[in-house]
Amino acid sequence: MPFLQTVLKNFTIVPMLLGTSIGIEETLAKALAKNLVNKKILVLGSTDMTHYPSYNIAGDVDRQALAIIKTLDPDALRKFNVKTLSAGKPNLHCTFCGLKTVLTIMDYARRVEAQRVEILKYANSGDVPEGGKSRVVGYSAVLFINETGSGLEPGKEIISPTPAPVSNENTLRHEVGAELLRIARQTLHQYVLQKKIPAPTKTEAPYTTPGAVFVTLKINNRLRGCIGHIYPVEPLEQAVISNAINAASQDPRFPPVKSEELKLITIEISALTKPRKIDSLKEFIIGRHGIILKKGYHQAVYLPQVASEQGWDKATTLSHLSRKAGLTSNAWRKGTDFFVFEAQIFHENSDRTP
Incomplete structure (x- = not known):
């Protein structure tokens, strides 16, 4: 409240406290999407992230959770929560103390067709001088952005009921595909070898247009990692960068890619229709x-x-x-x-x- 009062000055707030009822997050997200059409309203969710593991464990778990949040896939976050809490990580009490709040925001963002998700800041209590590193709590600021600002018409579903055939309008040229593969390869090398995340450099369409893409890694035609966006939540170039990193480091089926594997890996990019x-x-x-x-x-x-x-x-x-x-x-x-x-x-x- 003090932050809102400082930034927004005069405003009206409708506070909501989510319980643990099954399905409450989906019900609330659907109601928000239906009733907040074309209204100047900020939907804000508040929760801590990991509770009480060590500094390094918190950072690892929280980074994985944030990568999933960027996909706008609530079910993936539910599965991650169950898998992580059952892994027996020392002193890990929760991934989010308000998990249903996060799931609500993700579901709502999908329903109003948010184009992208930005991680503004991540830190945990071990990052300040007063905090120890043996037991920490994680925090992050995440922004869900609908750049069109139009929202949905009342009752409109997330999934379009009309076919979305591949057409000349949304078919990428061969040279664009080749450039996306180059970007994915460069990203893979920089991240695995130097832990660097390259910034997007393209300034024109289709690279700056939101795109739904998967990045698949293979070794000898066998899967080595595959992660992507079903919906266009990021500009195409950024989506390829994000998913190349996620496929190499966040696919729960595989360990992170090692430097010696880079020469063996082949990359595949799938650009999806709606x-x-x-x-x-x-x-x-x-x-x-x-x-x-x-x-x-x-x-x-x-x-x-x-x-x-x-x-x-x-x-x-x-x-x-x-x-x-x-x-x-x-x-x-x-x-x-x-x-x-x-x-x-x-x-x-x-x-x-x-």
Whole structure:
């Protein structure tokens, strides 16, 4: 309150305290998106991050959590929370003491089609002279930005109900794909070898236009890391930089990439169209469509190339997708929502040329 009073001077506030009721964050996010259309309102969430681990553990956990927040995927953050708390990290009491607040803000930001997420500042209590480093609490300032400022029309869903075919308007030129691969390669080397995060340098479209992209790393055609944005939350160049780093260091299935692996890795970039909900799985075409499964709080995604590379038919793909979402292999058969999208794929050859 003192910060708001200092910055905004005169304002009206509607305070909300979230409890632990199942689904409260989704209900609240939906209500906010529906009722705050075209209104000059700041939606603010407040919570601490990690509680009481050592300085280094807090920094590692908090950085992973912030990387997931930038994807605007609440389900991914839920899974990260469960996995992290079950890992037995010393003195780690929570990832967020107000996790449902963070999930609400992420869900709301998706519903109003926020284009990007900025991490303004991260620190923990061990960063000040008065704080020790054996037991700390993490803090961050995160900004969710809708640059259009238009918001959603009442009742509009996150996922467009109309098809989003690949067209000449949103198809990237070959030279753009080659440049994105170069940017990903440069990012990978700078981050792994020097722990440096390069800044975007492009000043023109499509690099400055929000883009939904995945960055996939492979060694001898075997997956070594894959992370991306289903929705366009960052400018295209920044999204490639962010996801190249995340694929190398934040994929929970793999340890961080080591310097000696750089010469073995090939990079693949998938630029996605906007997902659309389908009414029947007959609309899902293996090899053409990527697919998103949503059932309750469970969600998982496969890129279009996954099923073809694995030689899976439709039923096998959906069974694997169900298990990836933390469900039983047959859970996809009932009470499940599906969304499909297409992807334009750029990849390095084994000699690492586009």
